[in-house]
Amino acid sequence: MPNTFSYVALFLWPVVVFFLYRSLPRDRALIASILGGYLLLPFGVGINLPVLPTYDKTLVPVLSALIMAMLVPAPPERATARGSATVADRAGRTPFTRQRETLARRQTHLQTQKAGPGETTGSGGNRISNMFLVLLFVTPFVSVLTNSQPVDIGPRVLPGLRLYDAFSFALTSLISVLPFLMARRYLATQRAHKYLLIGLVLWGLFYTLPALYEIRMSPQLARRIYGFLAQQFVQAMRDGGFRPVVFLQHGLWLAIYFAMAILAAAALWRTCRAEGDRKAPRWLFALVWLLGTLILAKSLGALAVALVLLPVALLFSPRAQVVATAIIAAVILTYPALRHADLIPVNRFVAAAESYSPERARSLEFRLVNEDRLLAHARQKPLAGWGGWGRGRVYSEHGRDISVTDGMWIIVMSDSGWLGYIANFGLLTIPIFLIALRRRGSGLPPATVGLSVVLTANLIDMIPNATLTPVTWMIAGALTGWLARREAAKAPPEGPPARRAPPRPPTRATA
Structure with missing residues (x-):
């Protein structure tokens, strides 16, 4: 029979997910919430709810991650430009590689602002x-x-x-x-996949x-x-x-x-x-x-x-x-x-x-x-x-x-x-x-x-x-x-085509 601690763990996991979303970016918080809940919570313990699915280790991590993603604001980025360069140097990347990665991050940010994360x-x-x-x-x-x-x-x-x-x-x-x-x-990004x-x-x-x-x-x-x-x-x-x-x-x-x-x-x-x-x-x-x-x-x-x-x-x-x-x-x-x-x-x-x-x-x-x-x-x-x-x-x-x-x-x-x-x-x-x-x-x-x-x-x-x-x-x-x-990212921009400017009248020099 499940003991009391097994039910306590199920009800405490949303608190753990809350702190994960407070301290980590959205992608890392989601990964930690799902993997941690799947591997740590007890299997076969749950509370049967009317109409709703059983409150168990399958429901708790996912539902907690969804609620925290909607309610908890994303933490600010802590890495500075100098810190990023230091990490890149430790990884053995050249300045050209860092510049290329910076441009790629800017492009991804612009795409996210345009379509929203995963809203394509x-x-x-x-x-x-x-x-x-x-x-x-x-x-x-x-x-x-x-x-x-x-x-x-x-x-x-x-x-x-x-x-x-x-x-x-x-x-x-x-x-x-x-x-x-x-x-x-x-x-939906390469960074999140890594x-x-x-x-x-x-x-x-x-x-x-x-x-x-x-x-x-x-x-x-x-x-x-x-x-x-x-x-x-x-x-x-x-x-x-x-x-x-x-x-x-x-x-x-x-x-x-x-x-x-x-x-x-x-x-x-x-x-x-x-x-x-x-x-x-x-x-x-x-x-x-x-x-x-x-x-x-x-x-x-x-x-x-x-x-x-x-x-x-x-x-x-x-x-x-x-x-x-x-x-x-x-x-x-x-x-x-x-x-x-x-x-x-x-x-x-x-x-x-x-x-x-x-x-x-x-x-x-x-x-x-x-x-x-x-x-x-x-x-x-x-x-x-x-x-x-x-x-x-x-x-x-x-x-x-x-x-x-x-x-x-x-x-x-x-x-x-x-x-x-x-x-x-x-x-x-x-x-x-x-x-x-x-x-x-x-x-x-x-x-x-x-x-x-x-x-x-x-x-x-x-x-x-x-x-x-x-x-x-x-x-x-x-x-x-x-x-x-x-x-x-590869699709052409939506909306009517841009109008071309009317041709300029010829000047005396060209006439």
Whole structure:
């Protein structure tokens, strides 16, 4: 059972967010609020509110950041011209580089004054993302219209959906995409992307300390601090040791965060090298430390994702990176259709897992069997799914739930059908596609390309696991906002064309 301190932590986090917004710029305060709340607050503790979503670690950081962004004035910039030059000299940048960066900051400031931070709603990137957002909010109403009748399964009766459910589902969707919307507005610059990468790495380094403790002593921190462990303890036992959980939902969630932090460290190394920073090797040391912790965490899936994408982040050119991430994103976006057409070699994956560990192979095969069963059930409601209240799950003739949902893709397909799948995964993959389509333009910032690789790692993990978190939405929103700002900077000024001055009459000299 959750103890008193777990509820105190939930109610004190808005105070922490208030001080973050008082002392940090908007972008850094938002990053610290989302990452800190996701990693520090207890999972599985919440207060159920009527109509509104549950007051828990998903709602509290995002809603607090939104309220503080509207109420707390931004702190003044503390850096002076002399201080900036000193920092630049320490980083090894030349006066010409500093002058070029100053001009770029002035240009960004002028664009912000013209369109507002992230308010370039007329750009292609924002128009497409707004279409997916509308689809995301419309889908629950379509689900209700197609699931108004109850379902009888032996002694079990699943109730039909009502209009109340549609508003509740739509409000839950709004809360889930709030990090996307806020990041699209406040994290739309190259500087914010670098801060986001730094936040992922620094929080990851901090999290390695409790993770290493739990690897040695077993997952006990959540039980000792918050009074309970979110997952079953037997699931933390792996290969004669323990898989850390800390304060997250499951050890798999912790493992994929470490994988994302590893790729973020690789992106920071390339970013600092491009800026001429002589301290770039420190990010390689962080990468090695995080990779060692992930290996000790005994999570094969997240480790495989990190090892596959790490050469892409370290060795590929920015152009090759965005092409590779776009190909992977296309597979993710069409995964249900590819799986239905048997174009995904699942048997080869099982055989590869068998060569590594028979236990892992049996676990993977069990997941695939359940996914096939759920996918066959979802095909009965392909447009908008079965809705909520367990209608998308599979039951025996005696009314017993015999389905196990692991992957995010099958959860969305079962509950929301193709409309919900395209809305959710479209928002997550569209910035990767647009960055790849615009690769022939000016040079892509290394931090932005690195964020695309980090987001791709999380997308891959959402096939076997339901690891869609506020951090995922924040990264996708930051990439979408950057695309919108870039398109706005290249767009011609709005308004009527300037009138030409009438020709001057000829003078005596010209006559």
